[in-house]
Amino acid sequence: MNPRRKKxxxxxxxxxxxLSLAMGLTLFALQQNIDLxxxxxxxxxxxxxxxxxxxIGQRLRVGGMVLTGSVKRDPDSLKVSFDLVDNKAGQVTVFFDGILPDLFREGQGIVAQGTLKSINSIEAFEVLAKHDEEYMPPEVADAVKGMPTLTTEP
Amino acid sequence: MAFTSFSDFLAMGGYSFYVWLAYGVSLLSVITLISHSVLTRKKIFKQVAQRLQREKRIKAANNREHNL
Amino acid sequence: MLKWLHPYAKAEHSYALAGKLMPWFLILTIPSFLVGIVWGLAFAPADYQQGDSFRIIYIHVPAAMMAMAAYSTMAIAAFVGLVWQVRLAEMAVAATAPIGAVYTFIALFTGAAWGKPMWGAWWVWDARLTSELILLFVYMGIIALYNAFSDKVLAGRAASILTLVGVINLPIIHFSVVWWNTLHQGATITKFEQPSIATEMLIPLLMMIFSFATFLGFMILYRFRNELLQREQHRAWVVKLVQAKQRG
Known part of the structure; x- marks a missing residue:
């Protein structure tokens, strides 16, 4: 290789x-802000x-698993409340008034955006469903997980 | 076959709008890309052909001047 | 290493070689696309959670993967072009950028059309979606920069430098779902364990990925030939080519 090429x-x-170093440091500094x-x-x-x-009063997003049996619907309106849990024994209650996404069901991972009302409750104005990276036909899902498919909440 | 009839297939289990929107826009984007590439090629050929034509005319004109 | 090759002959040979390779890429693209899309849309079973909306995966994932593959190709070409001053490599960068941009757009758009019914939103500012949007902007920046210069040698160099700067975005896109909390789920097939997708869903997906890849190759060659013609339009070999076409 000649010197010019080497240069x-x-x-x-x-x-x-x-540039990668600069970007890496920036991302490291912003780490928690990038978390959704x-x-x-x-x-x-x-x-x-x-x-x-x-x-309390802060706008935030919370992501967790809908606790089975915690979904309470108001029979006269779209109002709904449910508990979110994670794998570290955290539990908060989400209140929402609106249409839930198709994937919303008990045991499903969701992300809710809203304001923190008390230490452990959130008034959400948006509820998004998070799904996993597994794709399979219903019969396989039945066999693997032993759970009923497409359970619609009462 | 995952569907029992053609209309069943079009309905996409209730997600027809989203599925066909995604496939339609993707197809349109690819068609745009292909036609842009083909048109660029044609344009270059036309450009060069026109230039050659022009050069030929200039040459012919010069020759005529010489002959006068 | 190619010093003995006449510089003009090099361009002409590359043009001919690209022309010879093109049909092979097309032959690989068409059957895998047709089988993959029919299989994916009509024969693959519906997903246990997402029903038939999951069929968007058959364009979303191939487009997203190949958008990144296109960028990697460009980055390698840009590096070679800058260090060894290979003009042909810089032309390859310019030829690939619009294809990568279209793939990225498809990935973003199909993602939105999939996110709306499943997540409940067309768009979320999570790390995966945002970094993918940045990829689209980087692609558009490269295209704009290349077209901004009338001197194509300078334009090729500028576009190559910008391409290399944008490389840092690639690992960010790939690992965004691991490093941060995102709404987007993790990787399905590019992880080290077994892919978490049923075989009868995976095979058409792999076929679609293959057809997107070979189509990318085909389009790169096609547009690379356009770049060559454009830049060498005053050379004898292009003139000969045009004259031959006029006669034929």
Missing amino acids: RLLITSSLILG FYTPNEILKGKNETGVKPE
Whole structure:
């Protein structure tokens, strides 16, 4: 390789390296802001990394699993409330008045956006369903998980 | 076959709007990409052909001047 | 290494070689596309949770994967072009960018049309969706930058530098679902364990990925030939080509 080429290679490589480093540091600094949501445990005990707890009245998103048997619907309106849990024994209640997505059901992962009303309850104005990366036919799902498919809530 | 009839297939289990919207827009984008590529090629050929024509005319004009 | 090759002959040879390869890519694309799309839309079983809306996967995932593959190709070409000053490599960068942009657009659009019924929103500012949107902007930036210069040698160099700068976005897109809490689910087939998708759903998906890949190859060659013709339009070989076409 001639010296000119070597120089170009050096310049190009250091340009890429420097930019990746800058980007990496920026992302590291922004880490918690990029997170889409708090888990229920994080709302109660503070963020895992920083221990920052959300304040009452703060706008936030919470993501967790809908606790089976916790969905309560108002018979006269669209009002609904349910509990969200995570794998760390956190539990918060979400109140929502609106149309739930098709994938919403008990045991499903969801992300709700709203304001923190008390330490462990959220008034949501948007509820989004989060699904997993598994795709299979209903019969297989029955066999694998032993659970009824497409249970519609009462 | 996952569907029992053609209308069943079109209905996509109630998600027809979203499924066909996704497939339709994707097809349209790919068609746009293909036609843009083909048209660019044609344009270049036309450009070069026109230039050659022009050069030929200029050459012919020059020759006529010489002959006068 | 290619010093002994006459620089003009090099372009002409590349044009001919690309022309010879093109039909092979097309032959691979069409059957895999037809079988994959019919299988995916009509024969694959519906998903246990998402029903038939999951069939959007057959364009969403191939488009998203190949949008990133196109970018990797461009990045390698840009690197080679900048370091060894290979003009043909810089032309390949310019040829690939619009295809990558279209694939990225398809991935974003089909994602939105899938997210609305399943998640409940067309768009969410989570890390995966945002980084994919940035990929589209980077693609558009490269195209705009390349077209902004009338001097195509300078344009190729500028576009190549921007391509290399944008490379950092690729690992961010891929690992965004691992590093942060996102609404988008994790990887289905590009993880190290067994893919978490039933075989009769996976096979058409792999076929679609294959057809998107070969179509990408075909389009790169086609547009690469356009770039060559455009830049070398004053050379004798292009003139000969045009004259031959006029006569034929």
